[in-house]
Amino acid sequence: MTAPTGPPGEAGNVCVIGGGLAGIAAAIRLADLHLRVTLLESRPELGGATYSFRRDGLTVDTGQHVFLRCYEAYRGLLDRLGSTAGTQVQPRFAVPVLLPGRPPHLLARRRLPAPAHLLPALAGYRLLAPAQRLAAVRAAAALRHVDPDLPETDARSFGDWLADHGQDARAVRRLWDLVTVAALNLPSAQASLALAARVFRTGLLEAADAGDIGRPLVPLVDLHAVPARRLLDRLGVRVRTRARVRWIRPEPAGFRVGTDDGEVDADAVVLAVPHQAAAALVPPAAAPAAGDWRRLGAAPIVNVHLRYARRITGLTMAAAVASPAQWIFTRPEPDGQYVVVSLSAADAELERPTAELVATQRAALAALFPAARHAAVRDAFVTREPRATFRQTPGTRAYRPATATGLPGLVLAGAWTDTGWPDTMEGAVRSGQQAADVVARQLASRPRHHTEAAR
Incomplete structure (x- = not known):
């Protein structure tokens, strides 16, 4: 540039x-x-x-935007703007996955060439049964050969493809939808196979470091x-x-x-x-x-913002399964912790009252983080993006x-x-x-x- x-x-x-x-x-x-x-x-x-706005002395982003190391054009733009120092990219892909009542499971790549870099992560993913993990490894290997540019690929749903490759409903919810919902703003059952293949191939399967996650600071x-x-x-x-x-x-x-x-x-x-x-x-x-x-069409994203009076977790980012929460982002405040729960594919949440959304996510975070059960919330609000993305069906x-x-x-x-x-x-x-x-x-x-x- x-x-x-x-x-x-x-x-x-x-x-x-x-x-x-x-x-x-x-x-x-x-x-x-x-x-x-x-x-x-x-x-x-x-x-x-x-974009961002001000609320009670806090600068609030309407949505939690993350990027991947493979976003070469976007990262080049940040370089040109001189704002790269305002971001941080993981040294290697690592996502704590939370299940209520269980300790976090770290889903992380190894320092191996692709596609071997993800095999240990899939094989050791404790939130799936051993047979489901083996099936997931096989599906990931098959996904590397799906051509996202073919019209017939776009005509098919990712959910149908996963079912044909041995992925049951539990595996889809606890593994594949972690990425699909966040990246495509739709669950696998509704998402285009072509776009899902682009996400998984480019971001996770073809280069070992491509999926390392970056976030704004x-x-x-x-x-x-x-x-x-x-x-x-x-x-x-x-x-x-x-x-x-x-x-x-x-x-x-x-x-x-x-x-x-x-x-x-x-x-x-x-x-x-x-x-x-x-x-x-x-x-x-x-x-x-x-x-x-x-x-x-359009697919919405809803973000629930909670300002706790004390720290509830040491994690800066996590994904949740079997929970009303999805992706959770935190940052410290002088007198507590600011937590944002980002809800993609949020058709059901878009019209729900703010008080109901806040109560639901407070309960969800309390189930995931014991320290949140008795932590006071100084402020809570919701941002809604009804047209966050087009509907990638x-x-x-x-x-x-x-x-x-x-x-x-x-x-x-x-x-x-x-x-x-x-x-x-x-x-x-x-x-x-x-x-x-x-x-x-x-x-x-x-x-x-x-x-x-x-x-």
Whole structure:
């Protein structure tokens, strides 16, 4: 992601709509290519879905975002933003798995080449019976040969594939869904086999260190939004926040973009917004099948935040099975411990009252951590993300559009586009960079008088 050298380009100017990770990545890449860039974001700050807010002196992330060592594009973006020091990556994959009434079981890779690095972890996974562990080893070996790019793979559910490979309901709940629910925001029974295969192959099976987990040490606003604004300003990108786009109109020499407070002329447009918003903004000539994007749907994530008056666990991260809790993240506070329970595939929890969700998770944590049984909670609240990801079910790839549209100069970006990856931060960054590259090629191929007339 190093900026190229040479004289400024003459291809024109680009309007990037959306200031999430895809839009940020696109704007940086375009500026590196010496194009003039205007970035429009409807929210007060950049960051998109990875944003933070203040509550009683605490900076709160709406969701607990983690990443893997194999997220090369995302980690490259952090390097470019200068915020890598605000994260921490495990030296090796290790997840404490909690079952009520049992001590934590550490599911960890060994320092062996892939795929042998996970064999001892599966063979010694105490939350499954010996026969189930052996079946899991066989299924993991078979999953390495599933091609995630084949249409027939996407047409099938991961749950059906697991059943055909000897995985019973207990093994799915206690092993496979630990990863599937967190990574795809759906249980294995509902998830696309293609996307599950991408997660397991790329993240866990093909390289020994690929699945090592990284997590932010600072609020997401300080990891993404603040350094992105600083870098974009330095690169000469014009950033406008609180600028909601209402329409995009093709013009003879480019595009015109309408906002609540004016219009922007551009030679090209990168539309980097969620698929629901993109379907409403894209001109019909650009994507006649944009109505199909709505069929991607949405899957929610709910986070329950608890501020205990004292420490309840020494773990900073854990996964729970046979419990209302799923993934648990903690950080110390001067007078206690801040605990977030992240609930993916949270359709049932989305509409539940806050008091009920808090009570359920307090009881769940008390069953997992004895110290929580008598610990006072100073504050408790819930954040809800109704459209955290698209619904990554079998057959969804048919509705994920390519980067280019039917109108040269108008391209799409976002983790929902056809990146081949699940709806993740990595997919978002990859899509933004690819969109910038496509725009640059399209502008370079235009006759020079065309772009001059657009100015």
